[in-house]
Amino acid sequence: MGDFHNSEADLDRFSFRLGFTAVCVLLAFAILLGRFVWLQVVQHEFYQTRAEDNRIALIPIVPNRGVITDRNGVVLAHNYSAFTLEITPSQAGKLEETIDALGEVIDIQPKDRKRFKRLLDEAKNFESIPIRTRLTDAEVARFAAHRYRFPGVEVKARLFRQYPLGAVASHAIGYIGRITDRDQKWIEDEERQANYKGTDHIGKNGLEQHYEFELHGQTGYEEVEIDAGGHALRSLKRIPPVSGNNLVLTLDTRLQEITEQAFGERKGSLVAIDPKTGGILALVSNPTYDPNLFVDGITPENWRELNEHPSKPMINRAINGAYPPGSTFKPFMALAALEMGKRTASQTISDPGYFNFGNHQFRDDKKGGHGLVDMYRSIVHSCDTYYYMLANDMGIDNIAKFMGSLGLGQRTGIDLGKDDFSESKGVLPSTEWKKQRFKRPEQQKWYAGETISIGIGQGYNAYTPLQLAQATATLANNGVMFRPHLVHHITDTKTGEPRLIEPKPIRDLNLKQQNVDVIRRAMVGVNKEGTGARAFAGVPYEVAGKTGTAQVFSLKGAQYKEGSVKKELRDHALFIAYAPADNPTIALVVLVENGGFGAQSAAPIARMVMDYYLLGKLPKGAAGEDAAAIEEEAE
Numbered sequence: 001m002g003d004f005h006n007s008e009a010d011l012d013r014f015s016f017r018l019g020f021t022a023v024c025v026l027l028a029f030a031i032l033l034g035r036f037v038w039l040q041v042v043q044h045e046f047y048q049t050r051a052e053d054n055r056i057a058l059i060p061i062v063p064n065r066g067v068i069t070d071r072n073g074v075v076l077a078h079n080y081s082a083f084t085l086e087i088t089p090s091q092a093g094k095l096e097e098t099i100d101a102l103g104e105v106i107d108i109q110p111k112d113r114k115r116f117k118r119l120l121d122e123a124k125n126f127e128s129i130p131i132r133t134r135l136t137d138a139e140v141a142r143f144a145a146h147r148y149r150f151p152g153v154e155v156k157a158r159l160f161r162q163y164p165l166g167a168v169a170s171h172a173i174g175y176i177g178r179i180t181d182r183d184q185k186w187i188e189d190e191e192r193q194a195n196y197k198g199t200d201h202i203g204k205n206g207l208e209q210h211y212e213f214e215l216h217g218q219t220g221y222e223e224v225e226i227d228a229g230g231h232a233l234r235s236l237k238r239i240p241p242v243s244g245n246n247l248v249l250t251l252d253t254r255l256q257e258i259t260e261q262a263f264g265e266r267k268g269s270l271v272a273i274d275p276k277t278g279g280i281l282a283l284v285s286n287p288t289y290d291p292n293l294f295v296d297g298i299t300p301e302n303w304r305e306l307n308e309h310p311s312k313p314m315i316n317r318a319i320n321g322a323y324p325p326g327s328t329f330k331p332f333m334a335l336a337a338l339e340m341g342k343r344t345a346s347q348t349i350s351d352p353g354y355f356n357f358g359n360h361q362f363r364d365d366k367k368g369g370h371g372l373v374d375m376y377r378s379i380v381h382s383c384d385t386y387y388y389m390l391a392n393d394m395g396i397d398n399i400a401k402f403m404g405s406l407g408l409g410q411r412t413g414i415d416l417g418k419d420d421f422s423e424s425k426g427v428l429p430s431t432e433w434k435k436q437r438f439k440r441p442e443q444q445k446w447y448a449g450e451t452i453s454i455g456i457g458q459g460y461n462a463y464t465p466l467q468l469a470q471a472t473a474t475l476a477n478n479g480v481m482f483r484p485h486l487v488h489h490i491t492d493t494k495t496g497e498p499r500l501i502e503p504k505p506i507r508d509l510n511l512k513q514q515n516v517d518v519i520r521r522a523m524v525g526v527n528k529e530g531t532g533a534r535a536f537a538g539v540p541y542e543v544a545g546k547t548g549t550a551q552v553f554s555l556k557g558a559q560y561k562e563g564s565v566k567k568e569l570r571d572h573a574l575f576i577a578y579a580p581a582d583n584p585t586i587a588l589v590v591l592v593e594n595g596g597f598g599a600q601s602a603a604p605i606a607r608m609v610m611d612y613y614l615l616g617k618l619p620k621g622a623a624g625e626d627a628a629a630i631e632e633e634a635e
Contacts, residue, residue, distance in 0.1 A: 056236065057224045060198030063217030064159055066244030068173060068207060070253040071488060076173050077208070079159040083135040085143065086128040089120065091152030098150060099131060105146050106132055106139050115297065119200075128156065133296055161201065161295045167288040169256045171316040172249075172280070172416065172486055174206020175291030177298075186418070195219050204294065205422070206316075207247060207486060210415045214490055217244035246491040248498070250279030258612050258619060259284045262605045267593040269317040269465040271484075272609060275473035275578060275587045277503035278482025280414075281613065282588075283466075285317040319416060322426045322462035323591060326548030326598070327382045328576045329457030331519050332471060333390060334375050336402035338515035342394050345518045348374045355388035355452070362388045362452050379522035379546065380530035384456050391455025396446060399454060400430035405509055406471040407481060408463050414484045415501075426467055429460035458551060465589050468576060473587035475519065476544070476578035479511035520544055524581050532575070535603035541614055544584075545577030545606065547598035570594040575602035579610050586613050 068077035085106055092098045099116070102108060112132055119129045135143075140155055147154075161176050179187075179202045187196050190213070196202075197219055203209035220241030225234050259270050263286040272281040287309075293302050306314050315321065337343035353369030355362045364370070364384040370377065378386035391399065404410065409428020411420050427433070431446040438444050453459040466484060474481040483506050489498040523544035527536040531547040550572040573595030578587035588606060595601030611617040 059222045059224055061220035061222060061238075061241045062159075062198050062200075063219055063241035064243040065161060065176075065217065066211075066215040066246045066493070068215075068247045068249065070249050070251045070256075072252065072254075074253040075164055076169060076249070076251075076253065077161065077163050080162050081157045082133065082160050083140050083155050084130040084158045085132040085135055085139075086130050086154060086156050087116070088128045088152045088154075093151065095120075098153065102131065102150065102153065105142055106135070108132055111297070111299075128154070130158070133158070134160065163291045165253065165257075166292065167290045168253065168260065169251060169283070170206075170288050170291045171285040171318065172206055172251060172283045173291060174208035174210075174416075175204055175294040176201045176208055177204045177294045178202075201295075205418075206416055207249075209418050209422075211247055211487065211490075212418075215244040215247070217493070218242035243493045245493055248488050248491060249486050250274065250277075250281065250488045251283070251486060252281050252613070255282045255609065255613055256284065259605065259609055260286060260288065262608050262619070263592070266595060266601075267311055267317070268595065268602075269321060269591045270588060270605065270609065271318050271465050271469035272586055272588040272613070273469050273473045273484060275477040275482075275584050278470075278473070278484050279488060279503065280484055280486045281586060282609065283318050283486070285315070285321075287311045287313040289313045316416075317591070317593075318465050319412075319414065319423045320464070321591075322424050322464055323572055323574075324459075324461050324550035325457040325463055325468055326550035326572070326574050327384075327457060328468060328546050328548035328574045328589070328598075329455075329461065330382065330387055331379055331475065331523055331546050331576075332403060332406060332408075333387055333394075333399070333455055334379060334522070335475070335511070335515060335519045336399065337390055337394065338375075338518060339402065339511060340394065340398060342398075343375060343390065345375045348372045349386055349389055351383055351385040353385070355385050355392075357388075357392065357449055357452055360449060375518060376522045376525060379519070380525040382531055382547065387455035388452050389455075391451050391453075392448070394451075394455075396451045396454060397430050397432075399451070400428055400433070404428055405507070406474055407506075408467050408471055410467070412466055412470055412484050414466060415486055423466070424464055426464050427460055427462040429454060433460075457548060465591050468574075468589040469587060472576045472578060472589060473584075474509070475516070476584040476587045478513065478516050479509035481506045481509070520581065523577075527577075531599045532577075532603050535599060535607050539607070539611075541579055541610070542581040543577055543579035543610060544581045545575060545603070547603055548574035548576070549597050550574060552594065570596055573598040573601035575599075575606050577603075577606050577610070579614060586610065 065079055067075060067079070069075050085102070087095070087098065089095060099108065099113065108131060116129060116131045135155065143155060163170070163173065163175070178200055179196070183202050187193050192213065195216070195218060199216070199219065203212040203215065208215065218241060221239045223237040225236055255272065259282050263284065266286065268286055270282060270284040273279065274281060289306055334343070338345065349372075351364060351369035351371060351373050353364045353367055362384070365382070369385060370381055370383045373381075373383045373386050377383065409426050411423045411425055413420070414423060416422055434446050435444045450459060454461060470481065470484055482503055485501055485503075487501050489500045491498050523546055524542055526532045526547065527539075527543050527545050532545045536543055536545075552569050552571060571594070573592040575590045575598045576588070578584040588609060590602040590605045592601040592605070608619045611619065
């Protein structure tokens with residue numbers, strides 16, 4: 001009986017254990033089933049997407065960068081195809097050994113290795129990375145003979161930027177270079193990072209930078225199936241890239257070349273504008289540089305040479321150099337006097353050759369003075385005394401107000417560089433400017449004697465050549481001002497349709513026509529009987545202009561003698577002009593650093609530019625003769 005009882009108890013215990021185990025198994029299966037339902041039903045779309053992402057890789061296809069041409073179709077920036085030697089890391093085995101072996105077949109420099117390592121850190125395992133660019137035909141043939149030794153290494157054709165005219169107009173065109181952290185931040189700030197996948201280069205300055213997002217185009221993609229090791233198996237889909245838009249400029253390349261030749265070895269700048277539209281016809285900053293040096297990464301030697309050169313070729317003097325305008329300021333001063341009622345055209349002063357103010361004597365450049373001087377003679381013969389008196393009568397804030405309306409001391413907004421700070425503001429002196437410029441109270445006060453030299457374009461005055469060109473163009477256009485710009489239209493590569501950069505007036509100064517006519521008549525007289533007569537002798541068209549000479553340092557009462565002054569301390573030579581005088585189609589400013597007198601150094605360059613633009617006349621030397629011969633012909 002006891003045995004039966006024990007067997008029954010054992011059976012109960014077994015049944016309990018069996019039931020408990022069954023419950024556990026069922027619970028486990030329920031959990032697994034629930035997890036299965038969660039993964040396969042509820043989260044199906046999420047995990048399917050992740051699986052596809054692991055199976056499919058998107059490889060960016062860099063678009064063809066837009067072409068830049070001048071107004072006549074001359075190509076200034078384009079792309080060309082060249083062979084590169086590229087390594088796909090996932091297929092190449094041990095990279096260092098592979099590169100060492102490649103070095104026995106193809107010349108691979110330390111800079112190539114350094115660039116490859118940097119690109120490797122940024123790339124995905126299945127992307128090919130260039131180890132050498134611009135292979136010669138001989139190098140391509142040599143690698144082809146050894147191709148079997150290098151799995152994962154191949155020759156590909158890539159596009160490279162090229163500036164076929166080299167240094168011509170380089171400060172206007174700019175250049176491209178490799179994307180830096182600063183560039184990457186700009187791309188992210190503009191929310192363009194998706195369109196720059198796979199892109200190594202970006203516009204660094206000039207038009208290349210200002211119109212970067214127009215020129216870059218739309219990045220394409222290729223869907224590639226990959227295995228667990230990251231190896232590409234096959235191409236699934238390809239979305240082709242869209243080439244960047246093309247820029248057609250207002251610039252005349254032949255005019256630009258002639259001007260650069262005319263400067264020769266001299267430092268300086270020229271800006272020529274169409275006064276009716278604001279279109280830039282020529283923008284010269286001399287010396288210049290070759291933008292091709294930057295395309296694939298400039299060498300330390302070339303970078304050091306450009307940066308340490310005493311002539312500073314990397315500075316765009318046209319928009320970043322600020323200079324005293326000298327006597328080119330006088331026509332604007334005279335116009336301000338007429339508009340404000342401070343002078344009439346016929347009102348005269350007696351010029352003894354100096355103007356006394358307090359204990360200081362401001363001297364005229366002509367010993368003994370010019371005698372009786374009215375407004376016409378003050379401009380034609382550049383009478384300093386007339387403008388000493390005028391500045392004193394007008395006062396600094398009245399001068400600043402009028403000059404500011406002409407755009408002096410303000411950024412023009414020209415389409416160069418990334419932002420407004422790519423262009424210098426210059427200095428338009430006023431009582432408020434001085435308060436902001438200096439810290440100590442005694443420095444902040446404006447003294448009446450400081451106004452005197454402002455009248456002849458000296459003192460604190462400092463403007464860019466572009467600002468002076470814009471002011472001259474505004475005068476030539478009877479007070480209607482346009483924003484200077486280099487791009488005439490943008491051609492859409494998808495549709496082929498041009499998008500015109502509409503020339504819209506910035507402002508109309510509402511000048512009295514009789515006042516404008518007085519100034520324009522006097523500026524014509526400058527080149528007929530005044531300081532510009534020699535440079536424009538025998539010219540078949542009528543040209544209005546004004547010469548200028550700006551001091552680089554204070555003479556402190558001494559007489560200026562060019563031969564006794566170091567070259568870098570000699571006066572700057574300036575000339576402003578427009579032509580034809582009755583219906584201007586070109587307005588310009590010429591600045592020759594340390595060139596001495598404007599009539600001798602700057603005006604002959606202006607003559608060459610206008611002879612070509614208006615008459616189609618090529619100066620002697622345009623086909624390659626030296627700059628000295630060019631200037632001798634003009635004079």
